[in-house]
Amino acid sequence: MTTKEIKRFFEPIKEQKIVVVFYTLFSLFTAFFWLYSIEILKKITKEIEVWNIENVYTITYWFIGFIVLSRIIWWFWKDLYPICIGETKKYLQKKYVKDFIMFENNSYEKIGTWKLIALIERWIESWSGLVSQFFWFWLQISFTFLFSFFYVYKIIWIYTLIIVVLTVFLLLLTKIINTRAIAERSKMIDYLNIYTKDFVKIIMSKFEILQNNKTDKEISRLNYLTDKATYHFRKRMIWLEISFWMNESINNFLKILAIFVVWIWVIKWTYDFSDFLAITAILTLLDAKISKAVDFYKNFTKDYVKVEKLYNLFDKTPRIEWYETWKDFKHIKWDFEVKNLSFSYSSGKMIFENFDLDIKWWKKTAIIWRSGSGKTTLIKLISGFLKAQWGNIIIDKQNINDISLKSYYKHIWYLTQEPSIFDGTIIDNLTYWSKKDISDSEIKKALKDAKADFVFEFKGWLNTEIWERWIRLSWGQRQRLAIAKIFIKDPEIIILDEPTSALDSFSEEKVTKAINNLFKHRTVIVVAHRLQTVKKADDIIVMDWFKVIERWTHKELLKHGKYYKEMVDLQSGVLV
Numbered sequence: 172m173t174t175k176e177i178k179r180f181f182e183p184i185k186e187q188k189i190v191v192v193f194y195t196l197f198s199l200f201t202a203f204f205w206l207y208s209i210e211i212l213k214k215i216t217k218e219i220e221v222w223n224i225e226n227v228y229t230i231t232y233w234f235i236g237f238i239v240l241s242r243i244i245w246w247f248w249k250d251l252y253p254i255c256i257g258e259t260k261k262y263l264q265k266k267y268v269k270d271f272i273m274f275e276n277n278s279y280e281k282i283g284t285w286k287l288i289a290l291i292e293r294w295i296e297s298w299s300g301l302v303s304q305f306f307w308f309w310l311q312i313s314f315t316f317l318f319s320f321f322y323v324y325k326i327i328w329i330y331t332l333i334i335v336v337l338t339v340f341l342l343l344l345t346k347i348i349n350t351r352a353i354a355e356r357s358k359m360i361d362y363l364n365i366y367t368k369d370f371v372k373i374i375m376s377k378f379e380i381l382q383n384n385k386t387d388k389e390i391s392r393l394n395y396l397t398d399k400a401t402y403h404f405r406k407r408m409i410w411l412e413i414s415f416w417m418n419e420s421i422n423n424f425l426k427i428l429a430i431f432v433v434w435i436w437v438i439k440w441t442y443d444f445s446d447f448l449a450i451t452a453i454l455t456l457l458d459a460k461i462s463k464a465v466d467f468y469k470n471f472t473k474d475y476v477k478v479e480k481l482y483n484l485f486d487k488t489p490r491i492e493w494y495e496t497w498k499d500f501k502h503i504k505w506d507f508e509v510k511n512l513s514f515s516y517s518s519g520k521m522i523f524e525n526f527d528l529d530i531k532w533w534k535k536t537a538i539i540w541r542s543g544s545g546k547t548t549l550i551k552l553i554s555g556f557l558k559a560q561w562g563n564i565i566i567d568k569q570n571i572n573d574i575s576l577k578s579y580y581k582h583i584w585y586l587t588q589e590p591s592i593f594d595g596t597i598i599d600n601l602t603y604w605s606k607k608d609i610s611d612s613e614i615k616k617a618l619k620d621a622k623a624d625f626v627f628e629f630k631g632w633l634n635t636e637i638w639e640r641w642i643r644l645s646w647g648q649r650q651r652l653a654i655a656k657i658f659i660k661d662p663e664i665i666i667l668d669e670p671t672s673a674l675d676s677f678s679e680e681k682v683t684k685a686i687n688n689l690f691k692h693r694t695v696i697v698v699a700h701r702l703q704t705v706k707k708a709d710d711i712i713v714m715d716w717f718k719v720i721e722r723w724t725h726k727e728l729l730k731h732g733k734y735y736k737e738m739v740d741l742q743s744g745v746l747v
Contacts (some may be wrong), residue, residue, distance in 0.1 A: 179482070183259045183299065184306055190255045194307045197244075202314030204241050208234075209452045216445035260299035267485070275489035276556050290298045305471060312464050317452050322673030337424075338461065341417070345468060348414045353472045355407035360399040360476060369393060491576065500579035502663055503567040505695070507553065508534050512562035514552060521715050522548055526562070530710075535695040538712045539738070545717035546698040547588070547668055553696065554585040554666050567665075583664040584657050591656070592649045597626055598633040601656055609659060617658035620689070622653040622681040654682060658689060665690065668698045679703060702739060711735065 185192055211234045218226045320335065373380065373389050380386055507530035514523045522545055530553075532537050538546045551557040553564060564571040571579070592600050601617070602609050614633065618626055625648060629635040637644060644652070650670065657665060670686065671679040683704055698700045699705050706725045713721035713728070713735050723733045728735040 176482070178297075180302060180478070181306070182435060183262045191306075193251065193255065194303075195310060198307060198310035198314055200241075200244060201311045202318050202322065204267055205315060205456055206318045207237070209449055209456070211237075211446045213449040217447050220445065231644060237582050256299055256303045260304055263299055270485060270490070273490045275491050275493060275558065278488050278549075286429060297474050298481070301471060301478065304467075306462075308467055310313070312460055315456070315460055319457055324377070338454065341461070342464075342468075344417060345414050348410050348417075349468065349472055352407045352410040352414070353476060355403045355410065357476050359400050359403040359407065360480075362396050362403070366393065366396040366400065443468055458745050466588055476717075493572065493576060494576040495575045497573055497575045500569060500574040500582065501567065502582050503569075504663075505567045506530060508563075508565040509549075509553075510563045510565065512552070513560050514548065514557070514559045514562075523552075523559070523562075526717065528712070528719065530694070530696060532567075532694050533692060534698065534709040536698045536710045536712065537691050537699060537708035538714060539574075539699055539705060540714045540720075540734070546714055548717075549714075550585070550666050550668060550696055550698055554583065555579060556585065558570075582662055583666060584662045585666040586653055586657065586668065588668045591653050592637060592644070594637060596631075596634050596636055597629075597652065600637065600652060601659060604656065604660060611660060617655045620658050621651050621655035621686075623648070623655045626652075651682060655687065657686075663693055665693055665695045667696070669700070670697065671699070671701060676703075700738075 184194075211230060214230055215227055218224075218230065316338075369389070369392055373393075380389055390556075507528075509526060509528040510525050512526040512528075513521055515521045528549075538549065540546065548557065552559055553566075553571075555571055558572075565572075566579075593603075598614070601614060618624055626632060626635070654670065667686075671682055678701070679701070687707060697705055697708065702725075705711060709724065711723065711725060711728055712719055713732070715734070721728060721735055723731060729739065
């Protein structure tokens, strides 16, 4: 770990002074307990040597009282330790979840959902646990070693020097060996993450795999990834075994050396038997602590790989810097203008290049044509979800690059192709965006207008849980609930991406009539391929290959257009 990484790792602890004090005091107490226990053992042995039984009883009583007190403190610690970890976890959630939400969407869409899940699923848990364990454990180890070395120094100073030298040598060698083990573990995790992605693909694409007889191919792919992960796991285990063997060898050497030397000195009456017993007890304690330190270091570096990969994700992903730092958007009721727009998802081919378009205020504008023609990308740019590399999008005489999205989103609603419905109650979904109380009458009206009155049939009504174990809504039902949100918010600008694509013809007709009423005196942009939704639009833009190829009203396009008329001919019933 570099100095920068160390500061970053301990950042949650640095911000919680009371947790630092608590860890330090308890670590001091733990180290003092072990050394005091050894000192008591030494005193009892000394009194037995001179057969002073009365003092033995007195010391024993005091020691029993000390053990009872230590148990009380230990239980107190056991109760507070999870609270300390919880505080650390809350700090990380407050800072990094907000940071994750602010990921710049151009980069976010290129990362991949499976990779984000693999990286973020356990990172807060890992980090909060690691930083707490590391701080408490190494404080405890440090104090124990410091007290033990001082204690041994008073008896045999030269042996203290030997222990220090060999311990430092052991830790350095462990670090070198463990670096190799970490590298192998990192490669193993990479293959396991890909394995997870492929396994999820199998679950999600079961029927396609079955229809195309690709079962053997998918299993072969999983076996290949398993072999690669196993190979790096074996190499990691070899390095860990070397580390374990080395640790055991040095510890045994220290114990044998100490016992041999001190026992000879006891025989020669250079030291008392109590000194020998104390040295033996301290060596046993140090042996246990050194073994724990080595094991902890190995486990720590193993889990730290997850945190390190998270650092890379957060360091390399740009943020939406314009979310709230720039000037507020003002609702003035002027047109939209797209000027010289150029955009690409990567450094490859441009999707839009020097693209121009104007959209009228208080008009219903429809953008249509086949998939892949740039419709969804365009409205993502207009909504601020994506940011163009070059060019300007002017909304209400204000450049979207100069306004804060936070203020802009107060005036718009962007309904994506996937209904914005999450697991929770219906009322939570409908009012999630609102900072004010919404009346029951408003909610009922919105549900009826959005043709989402199926909610009234649920036993729990608005408190019904939307979840696989409770109520599983169809795609069309989820879309109608999402549309009901728009009725409740009542925004000035509405952007819809395929709003009725998941509805049957009967529901589509109802919802289309309902949203036409909502669209009055608002600027509306609708992306659709089903013309029933858009035929009453004030302005229909036909796009192909990221360019506008036709633009009129429904009637004018039927009379003068070519491509739009082809679409109408393919969709019967539109001319009614």
